[in-house]
Amino acid sequence: MRGRDARARTSPPTSRHALSRRQLLLGGAVAGAGAAAAIGADAVARVAGASVADAPTAEPLHGDAVVPFHGAHQAAFTIPPQAHATMIALDLLPATDADALRRMLRVLSDDAARLTQGEPALADSEPELALVPARLTATIGLGSAAVALTGAQAPPWLAPLPSFAIDALEDAWSGGDVLLEVAGDDPLAVAHAQRMLLKGTRSFATIRWVQSGFRRSRGAEPQGTTMRNLFGQVDGTVNPQPGTADFDRLVWIREGWLAGGTSLVVRRIRMDLDRWDRLDRPGREQAVGRTLANGAPLTGRLEHDEPDFEARTPIGFPVIPEFSHMRRARSDDPSQRFHRRAFNYDERPAGASVSESGMLFTAAQADPLAQFVPIQQRLSDLDLLNEWTTPIGSAVFAIPPGCEPGGFVGETLFA
Numbered sequence: 001m002r003g004r005d006a007r008a009r010t011s012p013p014t015s016r017h018a019l020s021r022r023q024l025l026l027g028g029a030v031a032g033a034g035a036a037a038a039i040g041a042d043a044v045a046r047v048a049g050a051s052v053a054d055a056p057t058a059e060p061l062h063g064d065a066v067v068p069f070h071g072a073h074q075a076a077f078t079i080p081p082q083a084h085a086t087m088i089a090l091d092l093l094p095a096t097d098a099d100a101l102r103r104m105l106r107v108l109s110d111d112a113a114r115l116t117q118g119e120p121a122l123a124d125s126e127p128e129l130a131l132v133p134a135r136l137t138a139t140i141g142l143g144s145a146a147v148a149l150t151g152a153q154a155p156p157w158l159a160p161l162p163s164f165a166i167d168a169l170e171d172a173w174s175g176g177d178v179l180l181e182v183a184g185d186d187p188l189a190v191a192h193a194q195r196m197l198l199k200g201t202r203s204f205a206t207i208r209w210v211q212s213g214f215r216r217s218r219g220a221e222p223q224g225t226t227m228r229n230l231f232g233q234v235d236g237t238v239n240p241q242p243g244t245a246d247f248d249r250l251v252w253i254r255e256g257w258l259a260g261g262t263s264l265v266v267r268r269i270r271m272d273l274d275r276w277d278r279l280d281r282p283g284r285e286q287a288v289g290r291t292l293a294n295g296a297p298l299t300g301r302l303e304h305d306e307p308d309f310e311a312r313t314p315i316g317f318p319v320i321p322e323f324s325h326m327r328r329a330r331s332d333d334p335s336q337r338f339h340r341r342a343f344n345y346d347e348r349p350a351g352a353s354v355s356e357s358g359m360l361f362t363a364a365q366a367d368p369l370a371q372f373v374p375i376q377q378r379l380s381d382l383d384l385l386n387e388w389t390t391p392i393g394s395a396v397f398a399i400p401p402g403c404e405p406g407g408f409v410g411e412t413l414f415a
Helices: 003-010 021-032 035-039 041-053 098-115 144-150 187-199 245-251 281-288 325-329 368-381
Strands: 084-092 137-142 178-184 205-214 262-271 339-347 356-365 389-399
Touching: 084 144, 084 187, 084 356, 098 137, 098 144, 098 187, 178 187, 205 356, 245 339, 245 356, 262 368, 281 325, 325 368, 356 368, 356 389
Parallel strands: none
Antiparallel strands: 084 178, 084 205, 137 178, 137 389, 205 339, 262 356, 262 389, 339 356
C-alpha cells in the first residue's frame, strides 16, 4: 500500500477536506480582523482545521480509502458494493477497428488506474477532484460487437437475453458495445471519474445510455447489512460473497481469454411505487415471502434463517406462497445462482405520478444461460412481484480479467 494511504490512516485530516461551520465562522472572523491579510487565508484554514481535527468528536473520514486497480480480477467484484454507481454503455464508431479498440482500452485502463488510487488522470482538467477516491472502482466490459472486432471467440452467452413475457424493454436502456461502470462511496468522485474516462473514448465511441444508482451511504449501517430497495424490502439476502470458494466457482470463468473474468447481466427494472402504496403490509410480505421489518422468511425470525417451504397455515395454505418472489427465485439446483449487485434509482416523475423509480440490477456469473436465465424464466412465469415491477432495460457484457501494471483490461483479447 502506498505511503500516502498509510499516512491517511494515522494523520489528522488536512485542510483539503470540507470545512465545518465552525471553521467558516472562524475564518470569517479572523479575516474580518485583518489577520487573513497578514498570515494568508490558507494558514487560517490550516489553524482552524487542526483545532477541529484534534477534537474528540471529529467525524471519521473515508475519502482516502482506495481499492487496488491491478490484479487478477477487476476490482469491483472483489469488494462490498459502494454507495453510488454509474453505468455507461458505449457504441463503437464505424471507424473503430481492432487497433483503435486496443488503444481505447489502454487509455481507459491507464486513467482508471490513476483515478482509483486518488491520482489525477493523465490529462485531468480538474485534478483536485481526483484526490478523494472513496473506494472508487472502474469496471470495463465488452459486448459482442467489440469482441468480434478482435477476431476472438465470443462465448455463446454474449448476446441479448432470451425474451421474457414480463419484459417491456426500451432501446434507451438496452444493449451496447462497451460498458463502463464507475462506482464509489462519494458521488463527486464518481462524477469526476466518469467524465475523465469518457474523455478518453470520444475518438472511438459514442454514449448509448447512462444509468446511475445508489445504496445507503457508507457508515449509515454496519458493513455487511443487506441493502433495501425502494419498496422497503431487504434485497439480496442469499448472495455468494467475494473471497469464498462458492463465489469463485459460480462467478469466475476459468478458460480462454476470459479466464479470471466473468459475465455481467445489467437489467433496469421499473418499480411502480404509486401502485405499491395501495398494498397493505401483509400483502407486501406475501408478495416477497419475507417480513419487511428484518427480511426474515415468513417461516423464520431472522434474515438468514432457512425458509421452510413446506410449512402450512392452520387452514392448509403455504406460509410462504408459491407465487412469492423468494420461492420463485429459489432453485433446487445449487449451480443456478449468481452474484447480484443492485442499486436504486429515483428520477423525475411525469404527469400525476409521484415517483419514477426502480433498480439497476446486475448479475455476475460464469454463464448467464445456465445460471441467470433459468431463474429469470421462473420469475417471468409466476412471481406476484411482477404486478409492480417491469424490466425496461437489458444488456449482457463480458467482463475481462484484471491486469497487471503496464498492461490493460482486455489485453487477453489480443494475445
